[in-house]
């Protein structure tokens with residue numbers, strides 16, 4: 001439209017030239033001058049605009065350059081030329097359709113060229129990528145190392161957790177049952193209290209509990225220490241044997257255990273082994289009195305186990321003719337039950353190889369050994385299951401029945417003295433009858449077994465250093481049996497006694513009959529002589545008391561019987 005007007009304006013002077021050319025020329029000049037002024041103004045405005053745009057572009061470029069690689073200089077130049085073109089384009093008359101089309105095609109070509117040039121630049125970028133990627137694997141490796149280190153430390157912490165029952169530290173146990181069996185004696189059942197850490201490492205805990213369960217079924221006699229936390233003193237107590245009949249195994253039916261069992265299935269044990277202890281409250285006793293005041297739900301601390309004599313190993317596994325006699329006073333019945341249980345378990349398949357076991361249990365009152373007493377029930381079970389090979393008798397102080405030397409002679413079936421020795425004088429005193437009278441008949445006609453026993457004992461030259469039999473060695477702590485079990489003392493666990501009779505090798509006297517005395521200190525002192533302490537250990541000490549006296553008269557008692565004080 002402006003083009004038409006402009007052309008119309010230029011044509012006008014030719015059409016009206018005759019009458020007023022100057023005016024028209026003036027008009028033309030005015031219109032042209034205003035047009036030029038307008039054009040200059042527009043030029044200035046566009047230049048300002050371009051400057052303004054350049055400023056914004058440089059600011060945004062500076063900002064971008066912080067986070068992204070800078071644009072190539074070429075692009076920058078291209079941009080400014082574009083801007084100038086645009087500015088010029090706006091200043092010029094509006095382009096025709098053809099021009100627009102050409103412009104679009106040109107733009108398209110430029111875009112294509114730009115994309116092609118970007119593609120050409122890509123390999124350069126790719127060459128940078130490996131640099132970035134090399135950081136990835138490094139970081140991953142560092143992460144793996146950190147995770148491994150933390151995993152190892154965590155595992156070490158879990159591995160270092162004390163076992164539910166161990167010989168170094170006191171572990172918490174919860175009292176889950178308490179039963180008064182007589183005015184002074186009671187049985188408590190305790191189960192291990194597992195820490196939260198143990199829960200994390202449940203397979204290890206299962207292994208520990210299984211070990212504890214196996215530990216509770218260990219052969220021979222053993223004890224645990226119980227701590228009195230207020231006075232910080234500890235005393236030994238003997239767990240009752242662990243087997244299903246005596247239910248020393250506690251089924252854990254807590255919600256937490258059931259939930260774990262659902263999640264982990266067979267990994268969780270259905271049974272938590274429990275420890276049963278028979279305790280007699282001693283007047284003025286520091287630990288037993290404190291224990292007598294504990295209720296169900298209270299926590300006590302246990303340390304152990306402390307292994308004592310391996311009864312099965314000492315009596316022999318295949319020696320059907322061996323005998324084990326237990327003199328138990330009061331709570332001393334607990335180790336007798338342990339020994340009986342070990343023997344029964346070991347020989348349950350071949351009964352004829354089982355040694356004859358006789359338990360004489362001394363009690364203060366009849367109430368201590370009522371038929372409904374769990375200890376008596378247990379003894380009855382032994383008698384039943386061993387088909388009479390395990391027997392027991394009870395004596396009651398109140399009723400005037402005591403364990404006598406006669407009882408020992410009867411149960412041990414010790415041989416009569418050899419014929420060369422003077423015959424003992426018969427006596428009518430019941431208290432002294434054990435010394436000579438009861439053996440007079442046997443002296444006249446000794447039993448074949450006694451003859452054999454006597455012969456072999458005379459032939460045997462006991463090695464003063466025999467770990468198994470020497471009185472010198474035996475006075476050391478019974479705990480050394482445990483060392484043998486652990487394999488530390490294998491070499492010493494061999495009988496080295498002389499076994500020759502007239503140049504003929506006799507059976508090695510490795511296994512002996514066992515005469516075991518367990519109970520309060522006074523009881524042991526009376527029957528077997530006192531134990532004593534030396535080099536930080538409680539030692540057996542020489543055999544004294546009633547048994548020591550018997551041994552003087554009956555050499556077979558000394559040679560064929562091993563006296564053990566518990």
Ligand SMILES: Cc1cc2nc3c(=O)[nH]c(=O)nc-3n(C[C@H](O)[C@H](O)[C@H](O)COP(=O)(O)OP(=O)(O)OC[C@H]3O[C@@H](n4cnc5c(N)ncnc54)[C@H](O)[C@@H]3O)c2cc1C
Pocket residue numbers: 223235236237238239277278279280281282283284285286287288289331332334566
């Ligand atoms: C291997 C082994 C296994 C054992 N197993 C069992 C078991 O299964 N069950 C069981 O009940 N016992 C068992 N005992 C015994 C138990 O260890 C304790 O000796 C018993 O419970 C008494 O301990 P206490 O702390 O109560 O008494 P303690 O404080 O040791 O007192 C013992 C006696 O000394 C007296 N006494 C203490 N202090 C004094 C003082 N200042 N003056 C005078 N007299 C004092 C007390 O009156 C008491 O009669 C076992 C012992 C051993 C070695």
